[in-house]
Amino acid sequence: MDRRRFFPLLLTPVVGAWAEGTGKVLRGRLTQREGQPTVLTLPGGKTVSLDGDEPTRGVLKDDRLQDTDFEVRGEYTQPGQFQISPIHTRSMFVWQKGERLMVTYWCDICYIRTFTPGVCWCCQDNTRLDLKDPDAPDPKP
Ligand SMILES: [Zn+2]
Secondary structure, three states: OOHHHHHHHHHHHHHHHHHOOOOEEEEEEEEOOOOOOOEEEOOOOOEEEEEOOHHHHHHHOOHHHOOOEEEEEEEEEEOOEEEEOOHHHOOEEEEEOOEEEEEEEEEOOOOEEEOOOOEOOOOOOEOEEEEEOOOOOOOOO
């Protein structure tokens, strides 16, 4: 047998097992409905109910994100039910013009970034939805 062909075949499953990320990625349209869990409408029309920790739920209920091209990371807890990874793992994104942007909130007065909607903990003003390139630095005051 040709050694150069044999070795990659043998090694591939081992490398794949730990190089693979832990969370599943889902992308679709964020669909918010009054009094019902927010769902992700996948390409093809299937819907998946989204849930997560409290700050994650805050984002899912933010009506500024209604109908966005939305990406989440996490795990299925049962068919049609998806648990988004905890807020600190940065598992929610919006796609805009081919760019994947992190869902964040920004206070223009204090230059403080948060990850769930609400008032700024410093000045108590409402934070602004700020879809952010994950690699871009924060603006300086
Ligand atoms: Zn503030």
